[in-house]
Amino acid sequence: MQALRRLFVCSLLISFIRISTTTALDTISPSRSMRDGETLISAGGNFQLGFFSPGTSKGRYLGIWYSVHTETVVWVANRETPLGDSSGVLKVTEQGLLVLLNSTNRIVWSSNSSTTAGNPVSQLMDSGNLVVKDGNETNPVNLLWQSFDYPCDTFLPEMKLGWDLVTGLERYLSSWRSTEDPAPGEFSSRMDRRGFPQVVTMKGAKIMSRPGSWNGLHFTGYPYNPQTQASPTLEYEIVLNKDEVYYEYRLLNTSMFSRYVLNPSGTAHQFTWVYQTHSWELSSAVQADQCQNYALCGAYTSCSVNVSPICACLKGFVPKSPKDWNSGYWSDGCVRKIPLACSSGDGFLNYTGVKLPDTSSSWYDKSMSLKECNGLCLNNCSCTAYANLDIREGGTGCLLWFGNLTDMTQFTSGGGQDLYIRMAASELDGIERKSTFKKKKLPIILIGSAVFLVWFIIGLILYIRKRKLRNQGVTKDYLGEDREDMELPLFDLSTLAKATNDFSSSNKLGEGGFGPVYKGTLIGGKEIAVKRLSKNSGQGTIEFKNEVILIARLQHRNLVKLLGCCVQEEEKILIYEFMPNKSLDFFIFDQEGQKLLDWPTCFHIIGGIARGLLYLHQDSRLRIIHRDLKASNVLLDNDMIPKISDFGLAKTFGSDQSRGNTNRVVGTYGYMSPEYAIDGIFSMKSDVFSFGVILLEMLSRKKNRGFSHPDHHLNLLGHAWTLWIQDKQLELIDTTLYDSCNISEVLRCLHVGLLCVQRVPEDRPNMSYVVLMLSSDITLPPPKQPGFYTERSVPESPSRNRPFSVNYFSTTVIEAR
Template sequence: MQALRNLFVCFLLFSFLRISTTSTLDTITPSRYIRDGETLVSAGGSFELGFFSPGASEGRYLGIWYTFDTKAVVWVANRETPLGDSSGVLKVTEQGVLVLLNTSNRIVWSSNSSTTAGNPVSQLLDSGNLVVKDGNETNPDKFLWQSFDYPCDTFLPEMKLGWDSSTGLDRYVSSWRSTEDPAPGEFSLRMDRRGFPQFDTMKGAKIMATAGSWNGIYFTAYPYPPQTRENQILGYKFVLDKDEIYYEYRLLNRSMFSRYVLNPSGTAQRFTWVHQTHSWELSSTLQADQCQNYALCGAYTSCNMNVSPSCACLKGFVPKSPKDWNSGYWSGGCVRKIPLACSYGDDFLKYTGVKLPDTSSSWFDKSMSLKECKGLCLKNCSCTAYANLDIREGGTGCLLWFGNLTDIRQFNPGGGQDLYVRMAASELDGIEKKSKFNREKLLGILISSAVFLVGTLITGLILYIYGRRNSEIKESEA
């Protein structure tokens, strides 16, 4: 009997040890670390942290991926310093610093926390954010370090992209070098703080495409109606104050998963997980057509994918090099037919439904009215255009441009916003007269067509009546 009791106790103890060693953890402490082959799983079960080798690569990396798709890696710690074998260990020190150690117990990668904690822990949150914090601290502003501050090629919900002015931290996305090498590639998606901030896709130091500036609802390069599927899935936030300039998005439905990825070719794409097919669906591509190539048409032009050729000079402008322009080389742009007269005699021509020009040479004011904005632009000889900073509630704020206007795009009716381009008064008179002539010409054509149609109908009716009357006369005579 005693033997059976002992056997039962041993069985319970074995079961307890087995459960405790195989149960998932989302936290490590100075006394509890993970080795290659072990993982952390976030409390909600969405994300997993561990060691992996991308593709055919033999290097070992510490990364974070979705639990339901281990190939969808969203963050890598040692991007440029892969481990040569499977002996990696991830620890958090007593000072609150994450360290990745190799087989020689040397530090391959570490977090750069400058503050310490009395009870440091590192936890994988269900947002995909790996954090170092003091004990049970939940306030993100008090975290010692977080992976969301150091994105790789993936922009996740609740992650900030932009600048922290108080610390100088620049949060930006950078592509992998290749599908098997997570080292930073040549492409990046980052905030341009010159003038009014905008998001640029860069190849090295060269701008390849720009999402444009934020107008209170969307980035001007990607307008969408208020009631779209995009708005029903995602919520957007843009913050611009003395401490921070950043953009983030959130999932309105917590059961969904969505991510932006900047691939090794420099294309930014948004994917949404489809539970029914167990696969990622491509929801949008930031560089979807030719007009999204930065400054494709040069200065003082607009790009329109619905016409051919796509590039056209703004009204009152002509190609700088007609020969290049006619041969399809548009980057030289256009120049004014009539020079500006500075503040004397200048006015503005309104364009509707456009992507606003590159804002790197702009100035803005959040409280100024559109009328005040126009007056301020007229007083400055270098000011070439103005627009509302925010298009919500009828429009507020002022955005002024100085110098050349580049990267304007014409959208279909209902898309884009209004832009007011400075013109010489005499040029405006000519444009208005031409527009009036065209309207009168069109009206004349419509009137002539209507008269011709009515005349044709009347003539046909007369002939019909005359023919029928003759038939009736012939029938009566018979």
Template sequence: MQAMKSLFVCSFLFSFLSVSTTTTPDTITPSRSMRDGETLVSAGGSFQLGFFRPGTSKGRYLGIWYSVHTETVVWVANRERPLGDSSGVLKVTEQGVLVLLNSTNTIVWSSNSSTTAGNPVSQLMDSGNLVLKDGNETNPDKFLWQSFDYPCDTFLPEMKLGWDLVTGLERYLSSWRSTDDPAPGEFSSRMDRHGFPQVVTMKGAKIMSRPGSWNGLHFTGYPYHPQTQSNPALEYEIVLNKDEAYYEYRLLNTSMFSRYVLNPSGTAQQFTWVYQTHRWELSSAVQADKCQNYALCGAYTTCRVNVSPKCACLKGFVPKSPKDWNSGYWSDGCVRKIPLACSSGDGFLNYTGVKLPDTSSSWYNKSMSLKECNGLCLNNCSCTAYANLDIREGGTGCLLWFGNLTDMTQFTSGGGGGQDLYVRMAASELDHIEEKSKFNKKKLPGILISSAVFLVVTLLIGLILYIRNKKLRNHG
């Protein structure tokens, strides 16, 4: 899902009041269930499945947590229906359905798997994925059900964030309601399929932030430094085809633990387990800068990291509401000085190092060249900008925007973020910008020479005064 990387303390370290003392193999079957007080341990020992009570909650839940830190829960089954006591039982039915029963044998939660199996088995994988399958089946595509298809607040390696376009299944994160309540909160992280698919964090139906579109190497909204990422511990990928649209990441070092968490306040954080300190280290947080707030500056603007004021109009644009703009309210954005002419000729102004705009009103093609992309945009009066879809190997593919350009960030030169974007402008406006640029270039040598002369004269005067004062002191 920028896609999809040093900071504070994990807010998801829960106080366990359960007494899970008995461990069982990594599988349960129709003849072997798991009761409250027992835990299922994955074959490699990385994860455990059992019953717990978070914080001050009085309810008990079935969940999965890390063996190295049992307070870190990554998945909860009965998020909205806690058990009232310690009589919970997890079973696999003869038909191949995973069910959680309470003291009256009422089903509190089930896997709702519709396919039957001759030899149903539920297994906790070393990836943290709880699966339901037929016998010794190892192909994930043939699993009857898996917890990775129904994430909670935690995004784990090998988990998919996005869509199964064949079945219509959406896999997305939803925050806990609070640190004591694992019920779905008001924040979610998901993949928006409109236009070129992008990962967004939402509060209800409103977008709060997005890491920028994926360009083959990184999310354009995050700084990227190739020299520090030549041997990364994580590998990221976005998959787009006729059957699926999803974002995932994998561990290149399988001995480490890494997780992304959407906390109850809506902040997405990445944690890495440090064996030396036995603690989770926060390695990134999405909303570390105000520019991560979605569309902070409005249309046709750039948000500038570590610069004040934060917002600036694109070249050839002016604030839509000057009074509001000057008072620090930028949401109305900017408008063109000169309208597009289309039939009488337009051109493009190149911006470098920018977080690409919201792609919900975009179109893309994976095989076109940048030159073909330019022509396609120029011949469509509704097209407002274009860029390479993938920047690897010199750049491939075409990404076109239609309508307003929103949620752009300008990274400083050498900052390592963003990529090139070509914004459509009226030909007369481009001429004006070019003339202004040439004028500034002509003035630059004169300014540099004047500054140098002023500096030399100042040094000479200082030297003369120093020598004169020294002679006077010697004479005295």
């Protein structure tokens, strides 16, 4: 009996030991480490963590793999620092850091958590996520660190691909260098935040493919059949809010395994585990056909693998280079047969079943209707197309495109979405006539045209009457004949006084040579910036009229929008859209602001400024030279989209004019080009010089004017040039950009900046070439010595009056918005 009792006790003890061992297999702590040869197994047995050597490699890596197929590695810790032997140890420190040690106890890899815990543990979850947390914490969200924040080449369910906007963390896939080397390769899949966020696959800094924008149900670049999606196994979602922008998918059947892999050749595959065959089944391949190659056919084209040739111009467009097009080189794309007339009767042509174009130069709103979207696009001269943001429940939201439309695919059976492309009215009439004659429905068109004409005449009469009433009592003499062409709303002085609390000092945003600027709130909650000409100012009247006349005719997402003006009771006031993030100089010259401006945002801003200048120089109805481009005149909206402001000093050029000359040099020293500051000669290349200064200031986080260095007395341009010729370019880059920067992008921007500030205007690139250099990997020419190589005074000619600011303020600057 006693023997049986002993046996029973022993059995209980062994069972307890087994249970304790089993429950501890998924966790390590400061008192329990894991050595090479041991593994952690997730609680449900889905995944294992341990050491491995890929293929014939002799290096040892710490990784996570599937229990059902140990050769399928989904995550690697020490991707670039393999261990040379089997002496590796994984530990959790008392501070909550996960560290990998080699035979000499040197750390070869560690987690980067900055938060500590009283009882830190590391646990392998059944999702494949390796986490570090406080062992006393019951909330699964409160983690010190997780491997899901640092993906390798595999995208797992519940993993996020995108951005944490609070911390600036980007989660993206990067391919292995080869099948036996898990070090990061040259391909990556990430979330592009420009415009409406989209997933892209890149080779270095170049986009290779994109699945198309997400429309609530699917990516528009993939074939889609609702009938085959009746019983889905995966659920997809893109999350857009003020804290996060990411794409993820979840398993609706938790007993299955699914994974996306970006392989070393840049192809993305989706695999599903098949239990019957104990193997992975290929579910989809992103690079399934030639049309998946990014922008294969160029701008304003559609690609279709079911026709030959696969590239075709959209209706109303013709090949830009017919000779190249006919030879099978389609990358130059197509151009319009008839230019847009903007407010003179443009319309939209509906394309069905297309992969929506690249959204990097788009704008979106989640709540607008398609009808409101149509009106918004029609009223913006730069808008080239629109579509529903979300097609569920009949369609909601608005997606607008600005600039060229690229990377479109035409689907013949399932997939894609409706897209409405802007066309000149005469072009639409021609397309509609062809379609009508083919279908023999000419009477319907004639009746519709007659009805449209009647309504158009009625609308025109009402518009003229309303405009005439609105202009009554307004000081038309001040703006002269230009007022008739501006269609600019006129604000009542009492309305502005109420919006700004009677121009209260508490509403004051800043003040420049023009006068003070106030924040205002109209009835209904719309926020505005009110720029008021100071009555005591000896300057500004000419600038005020200039700005009203010019900017009222400009519409571009990278130019600040003028909402209206007021010229009552001797007041001269401009009303702008309110920019909550103030101006660019705050972010690049302020220590606190610098922390908020990471490299992806910086690069996005650089591109936006360049596109805004290109519009002024080439694409607007007027050719405009800004003459006072600087960091404080670049405003940032809520999404950090840059908008060029302050057109008080701007000049218009004729189509055949290349430069101008003035006896009154005004602007901001430090940004002015040499030929303008010394001789009063200005041109588009003057703005290019200013852009180059801004670019170098953004990289260095230093002002050109007043820059100092212990080794020399050069200004910022001279310092950058010295580092360039000494092949020490990276020394110019401020340390705040190190953690987030893409080295190839940074070096290209530095190169472009030096090209823009070259001393001779003819050596500087025009803005169309600047945009091309920033957005592609073309070979760049070597830069020459910059203008104002050293800090020096500008010689004053007795025949010229050249008021310019030496303290970084121009005559029309608005410092805060």
